[in-house]
Amino acid sequence: MLRLIHQLFASEPNKDQSPENQRADAGEAPAPPQEAKDSQLNVYNIVQMNQMTPAVFDAIRFDPNNTCNLHCVYCHNHRSEDTIAEGDLRTFLYNKVLGVNLFQVGCIMEPTLDTRLADLMLVIAQSPAKPNTLMLQTNGILLHRHDTAKFRDAGLNLLSVSVDAAEPSTQKELRNGTSLDKVIRNLDSFRGAVPQATVDFITTVTTSNVGKMIPLVDLGLKHGVTRFVFREVFYYPDNNVVDHSRMPALLLTEGQFNTMKQEVLARFDGQADFVFSDGKTLETSLKKMKADSFRN
Numbered sequence: 001m002l003r004l005i006h007q008l009f010a011s012e013p014n015k016d017q018s019p020e021n022q023r024a025d026a027g028e029a030p031a032p033p034q035e036a037k038d039s040q041l042n043v044y045n046i047v048q049m050n051q052m053t054p055a056v057f058d059a060i061r062f063d064p065n066n067t068c069n070l071h072c073v074y075c076h077n078h079r080s081e082d083t084i085a086e087g088d089l090r091t092f093l094y095n096k097v098l099g100v101n102l103f104q105v106g107c108i109m110e111p112t113l114d115t116r117l118a119d120l121m122l123v124i125a126q127s128p129a130k131p132n133t134l135m136l137q138t139n140g141i142l143l144h145r146h147d148t149a150k151f152r153d154a155g156l157n158l159l160s161v162s163v164d165a166a167e168p169s170t171q172k173e174l175r176n177g178t179s180l181d182k183v184i185r186n187l188d189s190f191r192g193a194v195p196q197a198t199v200d201f202i203t204t205v206t207t208s209n210v211g212k213m214i215p216l217v218d219l220g221l222k223h224g225v226t227r228f229v230f231r232e233v234f235y236y237p238d239n240n241v242v243d244h245s246r247m248p249a250l251l252l253t254e255g256q257f258n259t260m261k262q263e264v265l266a267r268f269d270g271q272a273d274f275v276f277s278d279g280k281t282l283e284t285s286l287k288k289m290k291a292d293s294f295r296n
Contacts, residue, residue: 036055036056036057036058036101037055037056037057037058037059037292038057038058038059038061038285038288038289038292039057039059039060039061039289039292039293040061040062040063040107040108040289040293040295041060041061041062041063041084041092041293042062042063042066042084042107042108042109043063043065043066043080043082043083043084044295045293045294045295046084046088046089046092048294049092049096049293049294050088050091050092050095050096052096052294054095054096054097054098055096055097055098056098056099056100057097057099057100057101058100058101058102059100059101059102059103059104060097060100060102060103060104060129060131061104061107061289062089062103062104062105062106062107062124063084063106063107063108063109063111064083064084064089064105064111064114064116064117064120065082065083065084065109065110065111065113065114066079066080066081066082066083066109067079067080067081067109067110067113068109068110068113068139069110069113069139069141069142069177070110070139070141070175070176070177070178071176071177072174072175072176072204073173073174073175073176073242073243073246073247073250074174074204074206074233074234074235074242074243074247074250075241075242076236076239076241076242077108077109077241078241079109083114086116086119086120086123089120089123089124090123090127093123093124093127093128093129094127094128094129097127097128097129100129100131100132101131101132101133102131102132102133102135103124103129103131103133103134103135104135104136104137104160105117105120105121105124105134105135105136105137106136106137106138106160107137110138110139110142111136111137111138112138112139112141112142112143112145112146113142115145117146118146118147118150118151118154119150121134121136121150121151121154121156122150122153122154124154125153125154125155130155133157133158134154134155134156134157134158135156135157135158135159135160136151136156136158136159136160137160137162137202138159138160138161138162139161139162139175139178139183140161140162140163140182140183140186140187141178141179141182141183141186143186143187143189143190144185144186144189148190148193148194149193151193151194151197152193152194152196155196156194156196156197157196157197157198158197158198158199158200159187159190159194159197159198159199159200160199160200160201160202160229161183161187161199161200161201161202161225162175162201162202162203162204163180163183163201163202163203163216163219163220164203164204164206164209164216165180165208165209165212165215165216166180166212166215166216166218166219167180167212167215168180168181170208170209170212173208174204174206174208174209184219184223187199187223187224188223188224191223191224198226198227199220199223199224199225199226199227200225200226200227200228200229201216201220201225201227201228201229202229202231203216203228203229203230203231204231204232204233205230205231205232205233205252205257205260206233206250206251206252207249207250207251207252207256208250210252210256210257210260211260213230213260213263213264214263214264214267216228217264217267217268217272220272221268221271221272225272226272226273227272227273227274227275228264228272228273228274228275229274229275229277230257230260230261230264230274230275230276230277231277231282232252232257232277232278232279232282233250233251233252234279234282234283235247235248235250235251257276257278257279258278261274261276
């Protein structure tokens with residue numbers, strides 16, 4: 001159940017004048033409960049999000065900046081030097097969030113490129129919109145540049161690191177510009193500095209790595225990872241960012257994702273938590289997130 005963070009009114013409204021009682025007096029059926037939103041918050045929609053009706057959120061997926069230090073072969077996202085001003089973030093947190101379960105910092109971009117990262121987490125934690133789970137989603141390469149004491153003070157309790165393979169060559173093939181050794185060093189350092197945080201690996205599954213998940217899970221377990229999230233790669237041929245010369249060959253064939261899932265569970269079930277999101281699952285989730293984020 002979502003924890004309500006703050007109320008719109010300083011005192012309880014007059015029950016006789018509440019919309020629910022007015023509808024009942026008029027013989028109308030009560031309004032259905034509001035479905036919790038799963039929304040992105042980024043440079044593309046911050047204006048619309050600050051104009052919306054206050055809401056309860058299952059998840060807020062926040063990108064303070066709009067760029068990344070890697071060029072993953074499957075990335076579909078445009079980039080720019082735009083950022084969200086702290087004042088605009090505060091307006092949203094204090095006026096539009098009635099409650100939130102998960103607040104994810106870093107969604108489609110790389111948040112560690114933003115020097116304000118730790119301070120923005122403190123802004124979130126000290127606001128009425130303090131979440132149940134404060135998550136940092138990162139490729140991990142620049143994690144060492146940020147103040148882990150502020151991460152602790154903000155209550156950061158989930159670190160999700162994007163890793164596609166345990167072999168540096170495969171990791172570099174899919175996530176151009178990365179260094180697996182640096183990611184692991186930064187992960188180990190982070191765990192020592194922010195011990196309250198659990199760690200996920202999130203992996204995009206392609207034909208290049210679908211047969212290499214066992215070594216990946218082994219690597220994660222050795223470094224304290226307790227949950228592994230596997231997402232089937234997707235491809236939009238009309239996108240003008242993604243590498244069209246390579247994407248068709250990276251798409252899985254029917255049954256490959258499920259075969260990988262069964263292999264991983266047969267080897268590691270009970271040793272960690274696992275989430276498997278195939279293409280259909282991702283498409284359903286994306287459809288709701290777009291609707292909740294004022295995206296066409």
